[in-house]
Amino acid sequence: MIKNNAQFDVIILGGGVAGLWLLNRLRQQHYQAIILDTHHLGAGQSCAAQGIVHGGLKYSLQGNLSTSAQAIADMPQRWKDCLQGQGEIDLSQVQQLSEKQYLFSTQQLSSKLLTFFAGKTLKARIQIVERNAYPKALDNKAFQGNVYQLPEPVLNMQSLLRHLSQPQKPFIYQVDEYNIEQGNSQQIVITQKDKCYTLTAKKIILCAGKNNQTLLQQFIATKKQYMQLRPLQMPMLWSKDLPVFYAHCLGKGINPRMTITSHYREDAIVWYLGGEIAEQGVNIPKNQQIEKAQQALQAIFPWRDFSSMQWRTLFVERAEEKQLLHTRPSTASLLVIEHLYLAWPTKMAMAPLLADRIIEQLQKDDINPGNKVQPLVLDSVSVASLPWE
Template sequence: MRQARAAAVKAPKSLVRMTSIAAILLNVSRRTLIRSLLSTAPRVYSIRRYTERGIQVDSPVPGAQATLEQYTPYGPDGPPNGTKLAIFVDSALKSAVSDPRGPRRQPRGSVDKRPRLPNHAPMPTLRARFDVVVIGAGVAGLWTAARLRAQGWSVALLEARALGSGQTIASQGIIHGGVKYALTGKAGRASAMIAPMPEVWRACLENRPGCEIDLSAAKVLSEHQWIWTAGGVGARLAGAAASKVIRARAERVDADDRPAALRAAPRSVGVHRVPEPVLDPATLVEALSRHVGEHVFLIDESTLEPGIGDGGEAVIEVKDTAGAPVELRASRCVLCAGAGAEAVLARLAGRIEHQTPTMQRRPLHMLLARGDLPDLWAHCVGMSAVPRLTITSQREPDGRAVWYIGGGVAETGVERDEQAQIEAGRAALRDALPWLDTSRLEWSALRIDRAEGRTPDGSRPDEPVVGDAGAFIACWPTKLAFAPAVAREVAARLEHDNVPRRAHEGDALDALQRPGVAPLPWREAGRTWR
């Protein structure tokens, strides 16, 4: 008795309330519960109640690292109303509930008669039904979920890490309009397919009447980008830009109109301005996330198991980050998870009659340069069809610029280790900008697993790739700029298949954790600079 009272006196009021509630639910006295806690685990973290509606948290302790044990006094099936009790054990409240006299030892040969908590029971499966489940919250997944929701379908969006993580947050934010793909001197299919995209994006960024999505909250880093060229390339650029399929014309500018980084270039270097906007990927993700509703959930990707229900609907079995099993059913499941879609399709193999879509990887080894640099959003073009360098920039809070560098140096650098890639980047930057002092920059590198729909020869697809696999639809946008086209194609397929529009069923998922926005590559924790 004195021991229980001592523990209760030292416990904060929130813990007293929690133990009182728990005692009522478990049909035991609070004194017995506290003594049970002291005998089975010397520290209590918090108490959660599980019901059919999900998880209700009672006074959690922020920052604690907890392990979960779940109990019910009614046997494995639980009480009639579905209520179950969980106790989280951690060191956060050690001083609040520890016995001031220390642990008691049982005499040798004696029987421990101290009260115990009820029998262990499995965590309940959380179930819900939607018209569409979208897996992957990059720009394509977010745009697709937003469009489908706006057109009346109920949508759940699942993400394994953070919103925009992977290819979206690692992109350079360029909304291409076709000029880059015409460096051979003529505009081909890739240029024709992507040419309308900048105008679609501009309508959304300016929130014009009739636009698909309001993206006015996304930060536009630059309204246009620049192309600087070596001798002879300018003529090819001008010829390609004169093509009727290219809507974003490359306009040669005089020295006074050049950006600061290119102003000191000699007259032999041609500089062109292209009206293709450059966006901050992080604020773009934030702007898109405002349109996907509240059904965005963080899941444990390693536990995801896709299937087909008896009625032909998509079934997704997965666990959330706390280990709670989740079952989702939907008329369609849209895979926008980049390289992650491959694993889902592999698990579906043999369960569906359709041939599953396939993907390919074209990895990149991107570079980061940080220091006293001017802003620049530009391509350095040589005689190849691929830019030698593609540079975008942003500012750190301390005023330093970060140049994010891709292009040919990122494609050829896949076989190089980090130090060799940084040395190659230094050399490429000196060669492309000899009039600029780049000797005191800090450097870092990162690898991107660029996933795309498969082409016969392994080359870059000219357009987005969208393929059916029964109730599953796999999507690879190819480029950030193609995200609206992916969403439009998915919506068209749902309309063609007469997928009904119904309100979602089941609120059990409302208590699941929501993902945050992924950090930009140069702001990732643990990034090293050389």
């Protein structure tokens, strides 16, 4: 057995959007940082995401544009800079599925909501769309609602993960498993074929999504729950006849009842359905969820027939920092637990914010870039597949 030791500044466990964004930022700042991933990059949430770079509209609609939600409002511009090759990470090669998305209601909105949309908080971020400029999906006489446009981009998640990982390939490793000694939060041992690596780090950062809690308990003896899961059953349908469409459909209230994004599967267009429909359909079998989604779409687009299309659903869980009332955290979460950092972006859009917080915390903890470490000889990791592939 060949034994190797290596000392890093930071070891990140998990290469979803959170871990990959962080790795790019840390290496720019000359930190000796690596990612270890036990599956594929983005397996779990990132590859299942709808790819919307949210700007916190939901919080504004709820009249709750707090300081933290204001930080989310800044995210689309920060991502747009990167997508134009002028931001903190060069994402100019990432496939942008759309530069904007729509917000629409099936009936005329109440005058209260119309006044709110025209008000100061939202005016700069949301534009009314006139009937002659409706997207193809809504361009029908039977449609009698209101349509708005939001300047929030939608990304191909696989393309994003590829372009975040490509420049850092020598520092991202696939490991089937690793050994953690409870009580030692700065060391990981990897045994692969005839090699044994003992890796130490000034800081180990857990970015493993829903596996963060289990990982934490491997390092530290604790029964405390730091994480909550938000399960979803996402319906998806595909056909050559579906128009490309990115939109939130408002229900009676202010919460989007359905968020539709469009993706590509061979020569068909896939509609991937999130929002209330996915959240409320977690306890019913797949065929019932498909039926429910068909009815919901039929009510929104009565002029289309969805029953003959191909359907499927995906069960997936969002991982977030535990909240007292299981509400959704309004920003990215970083917890410092003994020697470890535990991180969830809450939304893909907030990965840049999470990286800022982690870098600030490293500086507070006096963890600075150290001497150069040679890349390890371990397998590289590929990006996970998309739900409709």
